[in-house]
Amino acid sequence: MCGGGSLAGRGSATPRAGGTSATMILRARQFEFRFPRPTLLMGIINVTPDSFFDGGRFLGPDAAVEHGLRLVQEGADIIDVGGESTRPGAEPVEEAEEISRVMPVMRELARRVKVPISIDTMKPGVARQAVDAGASIINDVAAHRQGDEMWRVVSESGAGYVCMHARGTPQTMQSEASYGDVVGEVEGFLRERMGTLTGAGIGQDQIILDVGIGFGKTAEHNLQLLGGMRRFTKLGRPVLLGVSRKSFLGKMFGTECDTRLGGSLACACLAVEAGVQILRVHDVAETRQAVRTTEAVLSNRV
Numbered sequence: 001m002c003g004g005g006s007l008a009g010r011g012s013a014t015p016r017a018g019g020t021s022a023t024m025i026l027r028a029r030q031f032e033f034r035f036p037r038p039t040l041l042m043g044i045i046n047v048t049p050d051s052f053f054d055g056g057r058f059l060g061p062d063a064a065v066e067h068g069l070r071l072v073q074e075g076a077d078i079i080d081v082g083g084e085s086t087r088p089g090a091e092p093v094e095e096a097e098e099i100s101r102v103m104p105v106m107r108e109l110a111r112r113v114k115v116p117i118s119i120d121t122m123k124p125g126v127a128r129q130a131v132d133a134g135a136s137i138i139n140d141v142a143a144h145r146q147g148d149e150m151w152r153v154v155s156e157s158g159a160g161y162v163c164m165h166a167r168g169t170p171q172t173m174q175s176e177a178s179y180g181d182v183v184g185e186v187e188g189f190l191r192e193r194m195g196t197l198t199g200a201g202i203g204q205d206q207i208i209l210d211v212g213i214g215f216g217k218t219a220e221h222n223l224q225l226l227g228g229m230r231r232f233t234k235l236g237r238p239v240l241l242g243v244s245r246k247s248f249l250g251k252m253f254g255t256e257c258d259t260r261l262g263g264s265l266a267c268a269c270l271a272v273e274a275g276v277q278i279l280r281v282h283d284v285a286e287t288r289q290a291v292r293t294t295e296a297v298l299s300n301r302v
Contacts (some may be wrong), residue, residue, distance in 0.1 A: 002228075002283045013105075015121065017077060023035070023036075024036075024236065024237070024238065025205050026160060026205060026206075026208065026238050027158070027160065027203065027205045027206055028136040028137045028158075028159055028160030028206065029105065029116075029131075029136040029157065029158050029159055029160075030136065031136055031160075033238075035238060035277055036073050037277075038291075038292070038295060039076070039272050039276065039277060039278070039279060039291050039295065040077040040078060040277060040278045040279070041075060041076050041077050041277055041278075041279055041281060041284055041287060041288055041291070042076065042077070042078040042079070042080050042118065042279065042280040042281065043068070043071030043072070043074070043076030043078070043079050043281065043282075043284045044071075044080050044244070044280060044281065044282050045067055045068050045071070045078065045079060045080065045081045045082070045105065046082055046085070047061075047064045047065050047081060047082065047083045047101045047102055047105055048082065048083060048085045048093075048101070061104040061105050061108070063083075064081070064105040065108045065109060065112070068081070068105070068109045068113065069109075069112065069113065072113050072115055073099060073283050074284040074285040074288065075284055075285065075288040076115065076284045077115055077116075078115055078116045078117070078118055078137065078278070079109060079113065079115060079116075079117050079118065079119050080117075080118040080119075080137075080139055080280060081102050081105055081106055081109070081117060081118065081119055081120060081130075081135075082102070082120030082121065082139075083097075083098040083099075083101035083102035083120075083121070083126070084098050084120075084121065084122070084123075086120075086122075086141050086215070086261065090250055092169075095123050095125050095126060098123065098126050098193060099125075099126055099129055102121075102126065102130065103129060103130070103133055104111055106119065106130050106133040106135060107133045107134065109134070110133060110134025110135070111134075116136040116137055116160070117134060117135050117137070118135065118136070118137035118138070118139045118160075118162070119131070119134060119135040119137070119139065120139040120141070121138070121139070121140070122141060122142035124149040124150040124152075124153050127140075127150060127153045127154075127159075127222055127251065128153045128157075131153065131157045132157055135159065136159055136160060136175055137159055137160040137162065137208075137265070138150070138153065138154055138159050138160070138161050138162065139159070139162040139164075140161065140163065140164065141164050141166055141212070142164075142169075142292060143162075143163040143164050143165070143166070143193060144165070144166055144167070144189075148200050151197060151200040151201070151202060152200070152201075154200075154202050154206065155200060155201035155202050158206070159206065160206050160207075160208060161197065161202060161206050161207055161208065162208045162209075162210050162240055163190065163193050163194070163197065163207055163208065163210065164210035164211075164212045164215065165186045165189050165190060165210070165211055165212040165215070166212045166215035166216050167215070167216030168216055168217060174216065176210055177216050177217050177218045177221060179217075179221060182221045182224050182225060183216065183224055183225060183227075183228035183231055185230055186211050186212070186225060186232075187231050187232065187235070190209050190211075190232070190235060191235065194207060194235075194237065196208075204236075204237070207237050208237065208238050208239070208240050208278065209235060209237050209238070209239050209240065209242070210230055210239070210240045210241070210242065210280060211225045211229075211239075213226070213241065213242055213243050213246060213248075214242075214246045214247065218232060218248075219247075219248035219251045219252070220245075222243075224247045226243070226267060226270065226271070229241070229270075229271060229274035229275075229276060230274045230275065233274055233275035233276060233277075234275075235250060238277040238278055239275070239276045239277055239278070240269065240276075240277070240278040240279075240280055241267075241268075241271045241276045241278070241279055241280065242280035243264055243267040243268070243271070243279075244264045244278075244279075244280065244281040244282045244283065244287075245260040245261070245264050245283075246260075246264075249263035249264065249267075249298075261286060264281070264282075264283065264287070265283075265286060265287060265290045268281070268287050268290055268291055268294075269290055269291065269294040272291050272294045272295060272298070273294065279291065
């Protein structure tokens with residue numbers, strides 16, 4: 001099944017300002033996306049008790065599956081399922097517990113939806129079981145790792161791979177937020193990591209890049225990365241941006257998670273103008289409306 005073809009009806013594939021008009025392909029097992037195309041929306045399902053925005057809301061498999069079906073109905077092009085919170089200070093979860101949280105959801109969604117399913121995990125064992133259950137993308141916030149076990153899973157399965165920049169672990173990352181030039185250092189990391197991944201047998205067309213907003217960065221670092229997003233969209237691979245309702249938006253206005261939608265949508269629209277290809281979001285319907293409007297305006301820019 002070709003994901004690009006099956007989703008083409010969701011909008012025009014007109015090249016967007018800030019991006020590139022050259023054809024770029026993303027392959028994730030049976031799915032294929034060709035860019036330029038309308039921005040892909042990755043809907044979030046946190047099967048956790050402690051995620052920063054929706055922790056506990058979808059901890060039960062039935063609730064998580066229903067939420068996933070609702071996100072697809074609202075226009076999600078990809079579903080991202082995670083069983084371990086990676087918010088700053090979050091406690092690690094044992095592999096067996098993470099598997100017990102995500103596998104029932106993964107199996108049922110794989111049976112009922114036709115969009116790619118991503119597994120949000122740092123553990124190769126979880127990723128392997130998720131791929132066996134139907135996942136086609138591995139979203140790895142620990143792409144700074146040195147071992148190659150996760151990359152073997154990606155290489156052997158043909159899954160898409162989200163390579164994210166981070167420092168430390170959720171327990172330590174905010175104490176490691178020190179950079180001379182955050183945009184340059186993150187860009188250098190992603191360039192180096194692409195070489196490492198291809199050396200591990202992963203095809204360039206499987207790689208997705210993520211600057212890791214909030215992962216070992218201060219609010220100012222996050223804003224600098226967003227302002228420099230065009231640097232990353234010129235690296236030749238799709239860029240995924242996860243900004244939805246994150247704490248730096250709250251710090252700007254003194255707001256809690258429930259009142260950060262406006263800031264999230266502003267970041268999404270600016271990201272589209274910079275050429276970002278994938279947005280990881282909690283609020284699919286609202287983001288889709290904002291992004292499609294932005295794309296329509298950009299396609300008529302004179």
